[in-house]
Amino acid sequence: MQIREYLLTLSLLGTICFSLATYLEPWFQHWAGNRAQSANVLTVALGDSRRLFAKHFYVKADAYFHSGYYPTIFDNRPASGQMHMAAAGAGQKQHEEGTDFLGQPKDWLDAFSRHFFPSKHRHLGEGAVPEHHHEGADGHHDDDDKGGSGEEREVLPWLRLSANLDPERPETYIIASYWLRSQLGKVNEAEQFLREGLRSNPGNYEILLELGRIYYENRKDFDRARNVWELALRNRRESAKPEAEILPYAQLVGNLAKLEDEQHNYAKALEYLDLLYQVSPHKDSIQKWIDEVKAKKLQGP
Amino acid sequence: MNSAPSLTPSAPLPPETKTGTPTPAGRASTLIAAQFETQAAVRQGSAWTNIQAIAGVVIKELYRRKDFYVLFILTALITLALGSARFFGEDGSVRYLKEICLLLIWIAGLVIAITTTARQIPAERENRTIFPLLAKPVTRQHLVLGKFFGCWLACGLALLVFYFFFGVISAVREHDWSPGAYFQILTLHWFLLGIIVAMTLLGSIVFAAPSSNSTITLLVAVGILLLGRHLNTLALQLAAPAQQIVYAIYFTIPHLELFDVRDLVIHNLGTIPWLIWCGALGYAAAYSAIFLGAACLLFRRKALN
Numbered sequence: 355m356q357i358r359e360y361l362l363t364l365s366l367l368g369t370i371c372f373s374l375a376t377y378l379e380p381w382f383q384h385w386a387g388n389r390a391q392s393a394n395v396l397t398v399a400l401g402d403s404r405r406l407f408a409k410h411f412y413v414k415a416d417a418y419f420h421s422g423y424y425p426t427i428f429d430n431r432p433a434s435g436q437m438h439m440a441a442a443g444a445g446q447k448q449h450e451e452g453t454d455f456l457g458q459p460k461d462w463l464d465a466f467s468r469h470f471f472p473s474k475h476r477h478l479g480e481g482a483v484p485e486h487h488h489e490g491a492d493g494h495h496d497d498d499d500k501g502g503s504g505e506e507r508e509v510l511p512w513l514r515l516s517a518n519l520d521p522e523r524p525e526t527y528i529i530a531s532y533w534l535r536s537q538l539g540k541v542n543e544a545e546q547f548l549r550e551g552l553r554s555n556p557g558n559y560e561i562l563l564e565l566g567r568i569y570y571e572n573r574k575d576f577d578r579a580r581n582v583w584e585l586a587l588r589n590r591r592e593s594a595k596p597e598a599e600i601l602p603y604a605q606l607v608g609n610l611a612k613l614e615d616e617q618h619n620y621a622k623a624l625e626y627l628d629l630l631y632q633v634s635p636h637k638d639s640i641q642k643w644i645d646e647v648k649a650k651k652l653q654g655p
Numbered sequence: 656m657n658s659a660p661s662l663t664p665s666a667p668l669p670p671e672t673k674t675g676t677p678t679p680a681g682r683a684s685t686l687i688a689a690q691f692e693t694q695a696a697v698r699q700g701s702a703w704t705n706i707q708a709i710a711g712v713v714i715k716e717l718y719r720r721k722d723f724y725v726l727f728i729l730t731a732l733i734t735l736a737l738g739s740a741r742f743f744g745e746d747g748s749v750r751y752l753k754e755i756c757l758l759l760i761w762i763a764g765l766v767i768a769i770t771t772t773a774r775q776i777p778a779e780r781e782n783r784t785i786f787p788l789l790a791k792p793v794t795r796q797h798l799v800l801g802k803f804f805g806c807w808l809a810c811g812l813a814l815l816v817f818y819f820f821f822g823v824i825s826a827v828r829e830h831d832w833s834p835g836a837y838f839q840i841l842t843l844h845w846f847l848l849g850i851i852v853a854m855t856l857l858g859s860i861v862f863a864a865p866s867s868n869s870t871i872t873l874l875v876a877v878g879i880l881l882l883g884r885h886l887n888t889l890a891l892q893l894a895a896p897a898q899q900i901v902y903a904i905y906f907t908i909p910h911l912e913l914f915d916v917r918d919l920v921i922h923n924l925g926t927i928p929w930l931i932w933c934g935a936l937g938y939a940a941a942y943s944a945i946f947l948g949a950a951c952l953l954f955r956r957k958a959l960n
Contacts, residue, residue: 460887
């Protein structure tokens with residue numbers, strides 16, 4: 355083949371490519387699956403699979419919370435499916451743990467292998483397990499000492515990474531904020547991270563609930579806490595599935611009732627307590643609280 | 656092949672030698688026994704010299720090739736880059752860094768062990784250097800053992816460098832140094848690589864090409880590391896014939912995951928009991944011996960061209 359024929363063939367192929375590009379490029383720009391529309395490198399590289407990685411890193415943070423003692427897909431998991439650190443973050447003291455997912459050794463090899471990986475239940479921040487430390491029959495160390503050793507910071511890199519990969523996952527922001535403000539004393543960072551979460555999940559009532567806690571518990575700015583929680587309550591009522599999560603709702607109205615009670619706004623407090631009474635499983639204690647507030651209201655300011 | 660002598664040093668001596676009044680016949684037997692003992696010692700010495708010489712060549716090959724340097728620089732760069740990151744203004748988080756650094760070390764260790772070992776015997780055959788190598792007094796067993804010790808020691812040297820880097824990074828970030836735990840993770844990792852080196856040597860005799868051997872060994876090793884511990888749980892959920900088969904596999908395979916104590920080091924959970932540690936090393940030595948024995952046996956009858 356002559357050199358001229360080569361050149362002609364190349365020119366023809368080039369022309370075909372150019373013509374196709376003028377047709378395909380506009381189509382590609384408007385295609386829903388076009389990852390290049392995102393400015394985020396991770397979105398471009400991983401696509402929707404980043405959500406899987408985000409979930410993996412979120413679980414990794416929970417595994418770190420238990421110092422590596424964590425069930426695999428082959429082990430028995432707790433029925434609730436909620437992460438333990440999330441339960442701790444939500445203020446559930448008696449959170450369900452699924453403490454002894456390993457059970458009794460099935461054979462000598464299984465018993466031998468348990469020396470080579472974390473096979474005792476402990477939490478971050480409990481420090482080294484002392485010999486006199488009370489240990490339950492299931493091998494679980496009681497979480498009654500808040501040592502505040504700062505070990506909780508070890509979960510933060512995974513939560514940060516998880517939030518980067520899937521910004522539309524509110525619980526990542528809430529958990530990270532809880533540990534930042536309550537155990538590490540980093541209130542500013544917690545608030546900043548929650549605001550980042552709000553930018554990705556506008557009006558999310560669970561993030562607003564946690565933000566209100568920062569104003570109430572850490573900054574003692576009760577007016578702003580009230581505003582944020584009332585906004586959260588409005589958003590929760592307007593959301594599509596109000597029945598989805600009872601616990602955050604109960605915490606929200608409970609916090610508002612407590613705030614109004616402390617601020618001597620007893621009428622508002624009773625209003626929120628009525629809402630709490632409807633959803634709370636502990637109706638006796640709520641009724642007792644209502645009676646106390648009613649008594650205070652009768653006594654006057 | 657060296658045939659064993661009919662009268663070995665362990666052969667029983669005439670009874671008079673034990674009483675202290677040797678007869679002429681007993682004295683002659685003692686002399687013959689001593690002669691054979693010397694010859695056996697020389698042979699044993701030369702066997703060990705042969706193995707050492709072959710192992711030395713393999714170790715030199717490791718530091719002449721670029722694999723180790725590339726993997727080490729990659730590990731160091733990734734670890735240092737991640738170490739420079741700060742999350743929420745916290746610079747005390749170190750466990751994520753230890754986890755990633757150890758993961759990279761494990762990947763690098765597996766790659767070095769498998770790729771270095773897989774090409775040893777096929778390369779000798781391909782270059783036809785195996786013929787002068789197997790000229791007397793080097794036997795095929797010496798060659799297999801020499802290659803094994805060479806690759807294993809080379810892996811050990813590489814691990815020393817990797818773990819020294821890991822120790823420095825951990826000590827700088829964590830201000831804590833647990834020599835016992837670090838010694839255990841290093842030795843357990845090294846013995847694990849011993850099993851993998853022996854397995855790969857066996858594979859290099861069974862499989863035709865180094866690439867297929869590397870891929871299969873890597874898949875088997877990673878498969879055991881990920882699933883080995885759970886095979887018994889899986890077996891309990893199966894019906895009768897499948898259950899026995901899976902349980903048989905569970906007890907037959909070398910449990911490489913036993914040597915993975917990374918989580919204990921990452922979460923500062925202290926050392927494992929030293930007796931258990933010795934047991935694990937013995938377990939690794941037994942499986943390495945099994946694979947080496949099989950490799951020697953198969954290589955005895957293997958055509959070289």
